[in-house]
Amino acid sequence: MTMRRISLALTLVAVLLAGAPTAAFAQPNCRNTGSFERWLADFKQEAAAQKISASALAAAAPYLVLDQRIIGIDRGQRFFAQSFLEMSDKMLPGGRLSGGAAKIKQHQALFAREDKDFGVPAAVITAFWGLESDFGVGQGKDQAIKSLATLAYDCRRPDMFRMHLFDALRIIERGDLRADEMIGSWAGELGQTQFMPSEYMAHAIDYDGDGKRNLLRSVPDVIGSTGKYLVHLGWKRGEPWLHEVRVPANLKWEQADLSIQHPLSQWAAWGVTRANGQPLSGNLKASLVLPMGRFGPAFLAYDNFQAYLKWNASLMYSLTAAYYATRLDGAPAMYRGTPNIPKLTIDQNRDLQQILTRMGYDVGRADGVLGTKSRTAIRDVQIKFGMPADSWPTAELLERLQRGR
Numbered sequence: 001m002t003m004r005r006i007s008l009a010l011t012l013v014a015v016l017l018a019g020a021p022t023a024a025f026a027q028p029n030c031r032n033t034g035s036f037e038r039w040l041a042d043f044k045q046e047a048a049a050q051k052i053s054a055s056a057l058a059a060a061a062p063y064l065v066l067d068q069r070i071i072g073i074d075r076g077q078r079f080f081a082q083s084f085l086e087m088s089d090k091m092l093p094g095g096r097l098s099g100g101a102a103k104i105k106q107h108q109a110l111f112a113r114e115d116k117d118f119g120v121p122a123a124v125i126t127a128f129w130g131l132e133s134d135f136g137v138g139q140g141k142d143q144a145i146k147s148l149a150t151l152a153y154d155c156r157r158p159d160m161f162r163m164h165l166f167d168a169l170r171i172i173e174r175g176d177l178r179a180d181e182m183i184g185s186w187a188g189e190l191g192q193t194q195f196m197p198s199e200y201m202a203h204a205i206d207y208d209g210d211g212k213r214n215l216l217r218s219v220p221d222v223i224g225s226t227g228k229y230l231v232h233l234g235w236k237r238g239e240p241w242l243h244e245v246r247v248p249a250n251l252k253w254e255q256a257d258l259s260i261q262h263p264l265s266q267w268a269a270w271g272v273t274r275a276n277g278q279p280l281s282g283n284l285k286a287s288l289v290l291p292m293g294r295f296g297p298a299f300l301a302y303d304n305f306q307a308y309l310k311w312n313a314s315l316m317y318s319l320t321a322a323y324y325a326t327r328l329d330g331a332p333a334m335y336r337g338t339p340n341i342p343k344l345t346i347d348q349n350r351d352l353q354q355i356l357t358r359m360g361y362d363v364g365r366a367d368g369v370l371g372t373k374s375r376t377a378i379r380d381v382q383i384k385f386g387m388p389a390d391s392w393p394t395a396e397l398l399e400r401l402q403r404g405r
Contacts, residue, residue: 030155036066039153043162047169056173063145063179070142070150073186083343084291085336088320092327096130100328103135110223114207118227119237123328125193125226127321128311132194139192139216140185144168148188148197164188167197176204176213183216191215192222195229203229233307241304242322244275244297244334245288253294254389257379258301258315258372261285267300275335291319293392296337299323315372344393349374352393355401356381 043064047057082090104111104122111122133139148168151161168188172179177190184190190200195215204213207224214221248271255262255270267288268280286300299319308318323334344352346368353366353374361377370378375391382389385400 056169059179064149067150087316100126114227120227123325127325133192136192142186144182144184144188164197167201193226233310235307243300247298256288258287294390
């Protein structure tokens with residue numbers, strides 16, 4: 001699954017740059033005016049100033065070229081505009097469930113070691129492994145240096161990709177990978193769980209003891225590094241991440257939001273039960289997530305779910321990955337909700353976001369992809385209109401916003 005770090009453009013600043021402003025990283029309508037040759041000359045000078053070796057630059061030189069195709073792909077993504085059921089249906093075919101179970105069994109001792117060291121369940125790591133590369137089979141076909149150089153030159157998110165390009169050179173310099181073998185996604189991700197180069201440099205570990213961190217071919221390195229990275233993203237040992245639940249028709253829908261947490265005892269008092277109808281109990285806090293509104297699947301998301309959102313800012317991808325992990329952990333298939341739940345088109349979602357922006361809401365880019373900011377704004381407007389506040393946009397809501405009431 002080589003597209004996940006598209007949404008990383010929205011979160012990588014927080015994860016890797018400790019609070020740099022996101023505006024500089026998302027300029028979808030900008031135009032490139034300077035020459036690539038001039039940009040490349042400046043980049044090489046800066047690399048030298050950062051003490052990146054001449055040998056690393058020489059090794060990367062054949063791939064420090066512009067590929068206009070990469071810019072076209074970057075600006076044309078619609079993958080994350082899918083609904084939760086659309087995405088999960090496409091990303092969780094039967095082979096990924098059976099294949100994931102087989103991998104957990106095959107590498108049982110390795111996962112036990114990782115669990116002792118980092119505390120991330122085998123099912124969680126395996127789900128990312130399956131989604132990102134089909135357990136190493138589909139790591140991508142693009143030369144990472146070429147992709148990173150192109151996106152570092154492009155005006156849309158140059159600073160972010162410039163950072164990754166520097167770290168890709170450091171990976172070469174360190175001896176982890178050769179430039180010619182750095183084949184990955186079109187966005188520069190590398191390895192079986194698709195690390196961007198800065199993630200690779202900061203969090204990859206040598207788990208097989210050969211002196212190199214090879215996330216392309218070493219399964220121990222992949223499993224250990226993924227566990228370590230998830231701990232960096234906030235994973236809490238021994239705590240759950242996601243549970244499917246059933247919700248009553250009279251629920252206080254405005255409480256269903258990732259920004260709101262309640263103890264399980266409170267959700268139980270409001271009539272929420274486990275998927276099998278058994279009661280909830282305890283004081284562990286969780287948020288209720290309704291990815292397709294009150295007529296679709298329902299989940300309780302715990303603190304560990306935030307690690308998924310830091311891995312990928314797309315709510316639909318994160319829910320799919322977390323749900324996949326619950327299936328590998330033994331949970332049954334989810335309840336799909338009411339058949340044929342109405343869904344706005346990507347253009348309608350974009351119109352909705354533009355209206356919400358004019359109303360003063362921060363929804364990020366008006367790109368037709370409804371992330372957590374958009375859904376929070378939708379929920380707030382639904383409350384103001386006296387509609388069930390389940391954060392799911394409908395044609396009725398859009399029409400009322402277009403009318404201004």
